[in-house]
Amino acid sequence: AQKITQTQPGMFVQEKEAVTLDCTYDTSDPSYGLFWYKQPSSGEMIFLIYQGSYDQQNATEGRYSLNFQKARKSANLVISASQLGDSAMYFCAMSSTGANNLFFGTGTRLTVIP
Amino acid sequence: EAGVAQSPRYKIIEKRQSVAFWCNPISGHATLYWYQQILGQGPKLLIQFQNNGVVDDSQLPKDRFSAERLKGVDSTLKIQPAKLEDSAVYLCASSLTPDFPGTNTGELFFGEGSRLTVL
Numbered sequence: 001a002q003k004i005t006q007t008q009p010g011m012f013v014q015e016k017e018a019v020t021l022d023c024t025y026d027t028s029d030p031s032y033g034l035f036w037y038k039q040p041s042s043g044e045m046i047f048l049i050y051q052g053s054y055d056q057q058n059a060t061e062g063r064y065s066l067n068f069q070k071a072r073k074s075a076n077l078v079i080s081a082s083q084l085g086d087s088a089m090y091f092c093a094m095s096s097t098g099a100n101n102l103f104f105g106t107g108t109r110l111t112v113i114p
Numbered sequence: 115e116a117g118v119a120q121s122p123r124y125k126i127i128e129k130r131q132s133v134a135f136w137c138n139p140i141s142g143h144a145t146l147y148w149y150q151q152i153l154g155q156g157p158k159l160l161i162q163f164q165n166n167g168v169v170d171d172s173q174l175p176k177d178r179f180s181a182e183r184l185k186g187v188d189s190t191l192k193i194q195p196a197k198l199e200d201s202a203v204y205l206c207a208s209s210l211t212p213d214f215p216g217t218n219t220g221e222l223f224f225g226e227g228s229r230l231t232v233l
Contacts, residue, residue: 004156033216043203044117045157045224050216091156095215101147101170102215102222104156 002027004092004105012111013082020067021077021108023092032096034075036066039089039107048090051075079110087112116140118225120206126231132194135228139187139208145169147222148181148191149205157205163189164212196232203227 003026013019025034036048051059051066059066067076079086089109093102119138127133139146144165149157160179162169165186174181178197183189193200205227213220 033214035215043205043227043229045205045207045222047221052216093156100145100212100214100220101159101162102157104158106154106156 002029002094002096002103004094004103006092006105006108008108009106010109010111012113013079015084015112015114016081018078018080019082019110021079021090021092021110023075023077023105025073025075025092025094027094027096029096032094034066034068035093035095035102036064036075036077037091037093037104038086039091041088045091049077082112084112084114086110118206118208118223120204120225120228122228123226124229124231126233127196128233129198130195132192133196133230134193135191135204135206135230137189137191137206137225139189139206140223143208143210143223144186145209145212146183146189147207147209148189149207151203151205151227152199153202160191160204162212169212193230196230198232201230201232203229 005024032053034051037045049061049064051068063080065078089107091107092105146163148160151157160174161171163183181191207222207224211219
């Protein structure tokens with residue numbers, strides 16, 4: 001069974017600072033993917049970044065990077081140079097090959113302070 | 115390119131009443147998903163369609179929930195009769211193919227959701 005744990009219900013960060021959102025996972029599947037989504041108040045889930053379990057390098061997408069530590073089963077999201085528009089809920093999710101849908105964590109609410 | 119469209123955005127009903135939500139996926143997307151997001155939780159998959167066939171409905175409470183995708187395009191999710199615990203946001207998502215979500219063709223695109231309040 002898959003499990004995603006996000007232990008930070010809420011986080012605050014000063015504008016222009018970096019912030020790390022934590023995510024740990026558990027799965028018995030040897031091949032899987034880890035995802036981060038942003039959910040603003042409008043409600044839609046916006047894809048941010050993806051890391052495959054066999055990828056050797058950490059994924060990066062603009063100001064987003066994923067700190068993947070396979071042995072620790074963690075996939076933390078790092079947002080650099082925070083902007084006011086980054087204030088939203090952030091969800092960590094995973095999928096394993098053969099189960100082609102997403103399994104989500106409980107989310108972290110990020111608030112960027114001017 | 116138009117995104118995933120959902121309606122209504124908001125619905126308030128009393129328990130034991132029925133409600134239906136509609137989803138129009140991105141044009142050409144063969145795979146459609148319905149997720150339920152209860153306040154304070156992450157989305158949970160209810161049902162997945164490939165064209166007009168059901169791929170996975172293992173988490174769908176079939177005694178009260180039903181979903182269809184008759185022509186392989188639009189989909190309707192119905193709840194009858196509604197319970198208080200059905201209060202949630204119902205998110206529809208679509209992908210080009212049922213491939214692994216980490217691939218270009220398997221990436222999920224979400225609508226803005228339909229928020230249901232059951233009194």
